[in-house]
Amino acid sequence: MSEQSRNAWITKDDPKLVSSKHKDNFEDILEDRRHNSDLRYCSRTRDVPSFRLNKKRTPQQVKEHVLKSDRVQYAVEQVCVETQLPRTEVLTQAASIVDEMAHNLRLGAVRGFAYFLMKVLKQLYQRIYVNEEGVEKVRSLIQDYPVLIMPTHRSYMDFLLMSYVFYHYDLPLPVIAAAMDFMGMKFFGWLLRNCGAFYIRRSFGEDSLYWAVFTEYVQTQICNGDTPIEFYVEGTRSRTSKSYTPKFGMLSAALEPYFKSQVSDIMVIPVSISYDRVLEESLYAYELLGVPKPKESTSGLLKARKILEEDFGNIHITFGEPVSIRKFSDGKVDRSMHSLAPRYIVSLTQEEQSLIRTLGYHMVLVHQHNMVISPWSMVAAVLMQSQQGVTVRSLVHEVDWVKRLASNLGAYIDWPVNESAEAIIRHSLALHPNIVSVGSDDVVTLLQVSPPVAHGRSAQQQQIQQFAVMQNAAQHIMLSLYRNQAIHVFLRPAMVSLAINSCKEEELSLDLLYQKYVFLENVLCRDFVFIPGNTRKDFEHTLATLAHIGVVVVEAGAVVVKKSTNKTTAFLSHMFEPFLLGYWLMCQFLLSSRMQVAAKPLARTQKTLTREMQVLAARLIQEETIRHFEILSLDMANNCLHALFHMGGISKEKRDGVTYMYPNVAKLSTITEQLGTYTAVPPLPAVSINLNTKTVTVNAKL
Amino acid sequence: MAEKENMSKGSDASTTMFCTSRGAASANGSVETKQCAESNGNKVILDTEPPTIPKRRQELLKWNGWGYKDSKFSLNKDGNVEFTGERYRLSGSVMPLLKDWMKSTVGISLDHKTPSQPEIPAANIPLPVKNDEFVAELRKTGIALSDDCQDRLFRSHGHTLHEIFTLREGMFERIPDLAAWPSCHNDVVKIVELAVKHNVVIIPFGGGTSVTSSLECPAWEKRMILSMDTSQMNHILWLDEKNLTVHVEGGIIGQDLERRLAERGFCTGHEPDSMEFSSLGGWVATRASGMKKNIYGNIEDLLVHVKFVTPRGVMEKSCQVPRMSAGPDIHHVIMGSEGTMGVVTEVTLKIRPLPPCKKYGSIVFPSFENGVNCLRDIAGQRCAPASIRLMDNEQFQFGSVLKPETKSLITSFLDGLKKFYVTKLKGFDPLKLAVATLLFEGTKEEVAALEKRVYEIAAQYGGIPGGADNGERGYMLTFVIAYLRDLAFDYYVVAESFETSVPWDRCLDLCQNVKERLHGECKDRGIQFPPYITCRVTQTYDTGACVYFYFGFNYRGIPNPVQVYEDIEGCARDEMLANGGSISHHHGVGKIRKQWLKKTVGDIGVGTMKAMKAYIDPQNIFANNNLMMGDHSKL
């Protein structure tokens, strides 16, 4: 009996042991590839599941179907009537649209590509973790339903990775809705097409023929369940590592077959891809600052070979809980509304459209929920708030604190249990040598980033480089990208915190708190994602969470302000200061120019506005009036304008097809004033800016 | 009442007149009988045959299942399924493949039986509500009545799944309190008058084949309920060869009508699958559809004139014309009224000379999709034979296991086919192919020409002729499947059929989506065994088709199978409506589909129906709670 110890079945008696291949419910799919033959791997037979009701077709047959379809034929007829062009010509147009669009998914190409891709992935990344359970769900769903794969989009890598994962797990390769930019790349464009990319023009609002071909092309593949269809609900790569607000065009087109009862259900699978380090980090930083990114070209990619020598850490891919569109829309829509006209003519109902919008938002929030937060993201959050430099010791202390807060708020953090906090943080710092360095005094400082070599110097660029400040801005922006990876975790609690911190009274009634929360949601609704109509629920949930973790104290229907202003609320409020300050500055800028035309404020294009705002911001940073480099971001400025428009602070009008904006002074003044209560605003002289002469005139008298 | 006597039509040279004495129906236990009280002086009666189904229906028919007592599927001593009796082509034959098919498709196990309760003892049958004054006055008319509990029980239901399940396992909360057998129009008028006078509920009963719970008594009804069994009103009153019409009492059942007309060389051509038992009045009341409607039309096309006894009086047109413009057609108020407004007592129908040539046929398609496209084309070219139906693969397989031999699916199908076709058919995937069954009627030449044309069109869709035998067996299947359900009931299976109509462009999607939905809902509800789901396109029109589904599952492990079944069928109906399908092509609304009526005809549509009901039947005498009637509707 005695030798039968309690631990007889344990081989390695080390509670801290962590398998490198398996972690929580993730599996590293590179591990085996590092030990086995790539060639054999890529040429092995794949036994892939397919949709039960699928009728096998070649990509060519799909194209033929599209041209013959009722929808396209109908559109052709319409165009003939409108343009008086002969039918054959319009048909040729349609055919060329299909040719431009269609993928040519072929296993041969995929195998070759997988071989090449795997080499690259092994070079770039340490591990690629995938939650197996999620993949297995996909495997069984694929047999029973048409499937939409909806990954986050933070990098070009997303698209390659997804195909690789599907290849790895013997799943049918998805076809991917890609933007036209790729198509221009000679070899690569061809290769991607053969690996399942199909190309969609960025905007084709009025082109009914294009619309018909696109819709039919997508829908026929869904109805027949040819392969999973992958697209990005955020529409485009997020340059900020924050989620973008969802776009609905592709989503509507893809779900329409359900609403028109061409299929009995469609499964939408959210996939969250989290990078320790994003390939395009510096490109993004410059893009946000307004340096145009180099046009994608094959040679450009090859030049990126230098990148291969760097370490990009781990990737986590989480396949989220599939959403059945039937169940999601149960009781909310009446599909029989489409019974009274041919299905290729009628459009979706209001209810369906709003349901699709809700789903879009929902998916983005699910994405966020399933993100794996890297320690580095929290390091970035702390560093953003301590720009003077901080010792590793106190960094460790702070990050550990943030980590606890984040996990209380529901974040999944990639924090190995078998490592010390310090080791984890040092590892993180080491992974980003281009952003931070640790000096001999163990103080962490930000590095300067050199701008990418530009093709021809535009006036714009010279303009920007006038200010030395832009040089420094880039690495701050880069840092903010990593803070952004986790910012959604803190968003709503921060809105409550900001509201509490802005209160000068002893108590803040919940009603007033909610009002403030609503204001903040309105202001932030472009930079962040909120489900429309969910404000009350969000608010209540957030308040309850904060109360439970002891951050906010509510007594007798009011927040006790003093007990609720603490390290946490301060930290959270600070995190969002750059945004509020940036918005406030934009408002001031818009208001300051009101004197320029007598009767009506001067209307300008969005582009002019954001550029001028940037010049002003740069000036204020240079003068150290404001310290947050993020306010230089054109993305933030654009989002601010959208939000202001949404709140009625500015109006738009079309002139010669171009949109001009001008402030609604009264409304905008109130917004500005309100914004000022949430954050310490610097004294600001009235200014006028002239982009042409690149001068900022500060009119101190006004 | 507006008018009471409007029966006789002047005699015409070509009108066949057979004036005969009426045989008094056999006096029988508690059944009181008497001849039609009204004098038959100017009534012309074509025949004297008593109805095939006796007053005591339970003596001939199963009390808790479908059809004749002598005919049923049962396991013989060798453990094989056999069909008993002598009535049908299938009778007496053993189907060796059927048992295994049932095992493998729905997971039946012979060790797990769920036999029906042997009988419902009188003690469990609710006591009748009595309206003594009404009964007393009614007795004076001499109309046959019965308050025997088995007679009342038999008239308390149709053949909806939950009704039969209730008979096998439990008891209805409310059944009719009295059965009455009027023997002519005037008897009906009298009963209705007395019911109005004494505030008694009337539920007309035809053949009792309803599959919409339309015969069920509302449980909350406190008034006396009279089941008006029309079966004794089964006379052909006259036949007019010049106008090609026949005037018949509403209680005649399909088989009797067609048999007797055939003796005179005619037919109506109206053949619903339930024609052995369902009645003319029932067809009118439910807007029935017969399988040969392509030639003869549905009931609305066949109907020339109808007498309708309502609480306000008799509603009928004053002429018997092929068509007229006189405002909204009152026939369309009567047709589909489902017993909510009155009783159909006499009907003039179109008739046709019996076709000299009748020929079955079948076409095998590589897939259901090919078949549907072909049927659409045939319908579009308006060359559909008397009947054309397309069975999906599951139903084709089912048809094959009903064969009395053990050969494999495809070989048994190929028996007796031309060599040329056999080779071709061997190229089809037996798990994908679909079979259309055809029935041609006309002169020999017409049939030959039509056959040629149909097979030519079929060829364009990859369809190959599959022989007359296979076609005929397809039609037989629809007759026996109702019997088969009783066998399934014995082994933990609940099953039912339902149907819809749909425009052509949605037909395939509807079939597929409904099947998918059914499968999905079964899964979600934890049904452990694979459900049996199959469909066929049973009628074609220029603009669309009728699709008919069978759905059943093995409910072992499910405590409330009927509820689960109904929930799932409800989902399937939602799916049909979402797919552009209708609430029903021919079964009707009854009680089980009321929830979709408003969606189907709109608020104003329902309001209009309610207004008509309120005018015609202000006291709610016809209180069966079908169709547009609000639950717990006030008196």
Ligand SMILES: Cc1cc2nc3c(=O)[nH]c(=O)nc-3n(C[C@H](O)[C@H](O)[C@H](O)COP(=O)(O)OP(=O)(O)OC[C@H]3O[C@@H](n4cnc5c(N)ncnc54)[C@H](O)[C@@H]3O)c2cc1C
């Ligand atoms: C196996 C099977 C196959 C079937 N096949 C078909 C088919 O092919 N086509 C089809 O259309 N239907 C079919 N049905 C449905 C059913 O047979 C029809 O609805 C038929 O018309 C009902 O007639 P019935 O005489 O049996 O009426 P019942 O079932 O007795 O009654 C049906 C309804 O009509 C009312 N009613 C009956 N007689 C009268 C009357 N004289 N006046 C006023 N109201 C009356 C009743 O009150 C009740 O509401 C089928 C049913 C079964 C069980």
